[in-house]
Amino acid sequence: MQNNLILVVEDDKSVRNLIITTLKTKSYPYVSSETGKDALELINEKKPDIVLLDLGLPDIDGIEVIKQIRAWSNMPIIVISARSEDKDKIQALDMGADDYLTKPFSVDELLARLRVTQRRLAMISSTASNSVFHNGKLTIDYSAGCAFVSDQQLHLTPIEFKLLCLLSKNVGKVLTHTYLTKEIWGTSWETDMASLRVFMATLRKKLEANDNSEHYIQTHIGVGYRMLKVE
Numbered sequence: 487m488q489n490n491l492i493l494v495v496e497d498d499k500s501v502r503n504l505i506i507t508t509l510k511t512k513s514y515p516y517v518s519s520e521t522g523k524d525a526l527e528l529i530n531e532k533k534p535d536i537v538l539l540d541l542g543l544p545d546i547d548g549i550e551v552i553k554q555i556r557a558w559s560n561m562p563i564i565v566i567s568a569r570s571e572d573k574d575k576i577q578a579l580d581m582g583a584d585d586y587l588t589k590p591f592s593v594d595e596l597l598a599r600l601r602v603t604q605r606r607l608a609m610i611s612s613t614a615s616n617s618v619f620h621n622g623k624l625t626i627d628y629s630a631g632c633a634f635v636s637d638q639q640l641h642l643t644p645i646e647f648k649l650l651c652l653l654s655k656n657v658g659k660v661l662t663h664t665y666l667t668k669e670i671w672g673t674s675w676e677t678d679m680a681s682l683r684v685f686m687a688t689l690r691k692k693l694e695a696n697d698n699s700e701h702y703i704q705t706h707i708g709v710g711y712r713m714l715k716v717e
């Protein structure tokens with residue numbers, strides 16, 4: 487995975503150096519600024535992918551920076567602040583920050599948060615590039631998070647929708663029980679296998695509720711499931 491460009495906004499030189507040194511250990515490209523105004527200019531100019539933002543800045547407050555970014559952009563903002571009270575965190579998250587680290591922070595934790603954010607960005611770009619799927623009467627709008635059969639919207643739970651996405655993105659291929667449970671729950675225990683069967687049964691029922699002339703999901707007993715390509 488290509489590392490995203492990180493903007494570091496921090497007026498305290500020692501903290502800024504620590505963050506930059508940390509980014510360098512994992513070869514993240516970065517730009518940095520000491521003030522809120524410079525940060526907003528750099529965002530326009532360099533188009534960073536992720537912002538690491540201090541709140542106590544010498545010119546404008548970090549909260550105001552979040553507000554200005556959110557007026558036009560969904561870029562991930564991770565706040566790194568000495569303000570440790572719940573109300574400060576809540577205010578930053580309410581304004582649109584994605585995550586909040588309290589100083590002093592652990593370098594490993596910062597890297598972990600960055601990895602999670604990068605994965606989310608990668609997922610968004612892969613769904614945005616191919617955001618609507620068609621198969622027979624089935625339509626899935628990945629970015630809107632909804633699915634239709636014959637123009638009737640399906641009322642799917644988040645797990646059913648995720649299963650449907652996994653199957654459709656691999657249409658024609660058998661996905662094993664282990665692969666599916668790992669993708670959904672991160673594990674593949676016996677209890678997950680049982681849950682998978684239940685979710686698959688309800689998903690199939692919903693797909694075929696209005697029109698059972700098409701069978702979209704095929705069961706491969708003891709192996710997994712496959713979405714069939716319907717003409």
Ligand code: CA
Nearest residue numbers: 497540542543
């Ligand atoms: Ca500061």
